[in-house]
Amino acid sequence: MKILIDWCHTQFSNYGKVFRIASFEKKAAHQSHFLGLFWEFLSPTIQIVIYYLIFGMRLGGRQMMESGVPYIFWMFIGVIPWFYMSASINTGVNSISSNLNLISKTKFPVEILPTMSVVRGLNGFFTMMGLFLCLYIGTGHFPDIYWVQLIYYFFAMILLMVALATLNSVISLIFRDYQLIVSSTMRLLFFVSGAVINISTHPESLMTKLFMLNPIVYIVEGFRDALLSRAWMFDHIWWSVYFFGVTLLILLAGVYMTNKYKNYFVEYS
Template sequence: MRYVLSLLKEIVNKRKLIWDLSKADFRKRFVGSYFGVVWMFVQPVVTVLIYFFIFQVGFKSVPPVPGVPYVLWLVPGIVPWFFYSEVLNTVTGCLQEYHYLVKKVVFQVEILPVIKLISCLMVHGFFILIMLAMTLCYGQAPKITWLQIFYYSFAAAVLALGIGYFTCAVNVFFKDMAQIVSICLQFGMWLVPIMYQEEMFTDKAPWVLTVFKLNPFYYIVAGYRGSILEGNWFWERPTLTLYFWAFTAVMFLAGLKVFKKLRPHFSDVL
């Protein structure tokens, strides 16, 4: 716990440095690209269109929220997943990317994953605005529960950062970790009812819903959709909320413990 408090203190003390490095990291993604920031939207938009045509046009999927088009039900589920997966992928390789900072004795390498997280949050902010604009264009009235998007984005960020501390530390010594994370994210996307309705399985096997809820990201997806489409508050799911934060706290502390143990050897390997 003392290590967590020292990390929080370091983040507060170095907040200007973290912000400047995060902005630089965001700009660096598109250096030399002709279309620049446009590429940030291309792949996610194409992905949404593919799932839209497969599930709504092809399979004629009907979303569980009456009067809501499938694409409007899909987007609040897939937007947080794009953010979560991008954070995990970028944080996993951040120590190699900033190896010149890792080798500096005076630099606190614990803030590197935070820098990547904030950079990804900038991208996520754009997608939140697009999601809300799309919701309004489909005739949905604004809801006060939309403010919960900040809470659920924070929850997804803490979960991804906790796992990211573990994966980035291990990746220094085991380079295949980045590929393992990428494959797990591709597979894990289908373990959360993002593109399909959970009723497809729970109607025949009710126990499947419990399996879905054991995945902590189920809480994020359900929260986004509940906030945007149904006007639900997070305290209406007290058991799921407690489970999510208990799981996230354990993962965060475990990830930091591994990071702290391996940290003295980072500069030697890099």
């Protein structure tokens, strides 16, 4: 428990550094591109259009059952957090291995590197979500009390991403093939995380229950519960307990491995 408290203290005492470096790295990644940071918005937009053409029009998913919400809105609510989580996971895997020079040359708190990878994508997430909400409200879907849950699900998403980045970054440094495994797994998870396909059509089926074991599904469906005014977080309290239990275990494993191997990270360069 002490190492977890120390890890939390390191995160909070370096939060300013986390946001500054994350902002710098994001700008540096796009500085050679003509459109610059606009690609953070353009790239997911192109993908959303493609998914809508395939799943919304070609496969007949134009209208959802929930309050008559058009499929495009239903899909937007799922893919916006998915794009952010997918990017955070893929970036988080390399967050330590890609900064070994920084670790070896300076006295840098290695514990904040995975957190920086999670923070990097926040501007893109807020931009996409903000534009969607403007469109959503503009078409007559006005906010109600359920929307308060967006705050809860946002912080739950951040906690999950930080936990996964912390654990994955250490594993990938020790076992380099792990990066490829995560990348391949994310392609599969896209179709079983409820982003573009309704996986909860038959809630009593074994397959649906297996899908719901994926913590990402909890986040995706949570955003829909809030914006579609479907349910409160308390309506499936055991699912919430399961989510935070799994997230905490992932975080504890990541913090433990970071603390155990951080003095040897440079040897893996």
